[in-house]
Amino acid sequence: xxxxxxxxxxxxxxxxxxxxxxxxxxxxxxxxxxxxxxxxxxxxxxxxxxxxxxxxxxxxxxxxxxxxxxxxxxxxxxxxxxxxxxxxx
Numbered sequence: 001x002x003x004x005x006x007x008x009x010x011x012x013x014x015x016x017x018x019x020x021x022x023x024x025x026x027x028x029x030x031x032x033x034x035x036x037x038x039x040x041x042x043x044x045x046x047x048x049x050x051x052x053x054x055x056x057x058x059x060x061x062x063x064x065x066x067x068x069x070x071x072x073x074x075x076x077x078x079x080x081x082x083x084x085x086x087x088x089x
Contacts, residue, residue, distance in 0.1 A: 001042070001049065001073045008071030009064070011040055012053060018043050027052070032061050039076060049073035 003011065010016035012024075024038035033054040040049050051073050056063035 001075070003071040003073060005066040005070060008051065008053070008066045011071070012036070012038060012051065012065055022048065029057065031057070033057055033063060040073075042073075048076050048078070050076045 007016060011019045012021075014021055020041040020043060022039040022041055024036060026034055027037045028035040034057050035052070035054045037050060037052045040051060041047075042049060051071055053065040053071070054063065054068075055065055
């Protein structure tokens with residue numbers, strides 16, 4: 001699946017009629033950028049895609065999503081995963 005930069009922005013900001021946001025999170029931060037990832041449902045095909053993007057960390061960093069790269073949707077599926085966590089007794 002290919003998306004233009006503008007279509008990618010519309011998807012992540014919830015403005016594209018063919019896409020719904022399933023979840024979104026901040027993956028990392030750097031001095032100048034905040035790196036995000038999200039899972040989005042493509043309604044016409046009922047397929048889910050992961051998309052990563054970054055935006056400027058402050059109003060002084062004029063970086064919009066997909067300014068330096070094209071959107072790269074990767075098809076994903078939900079799988080049950082069991083994890084363990086160490087807790088105090």
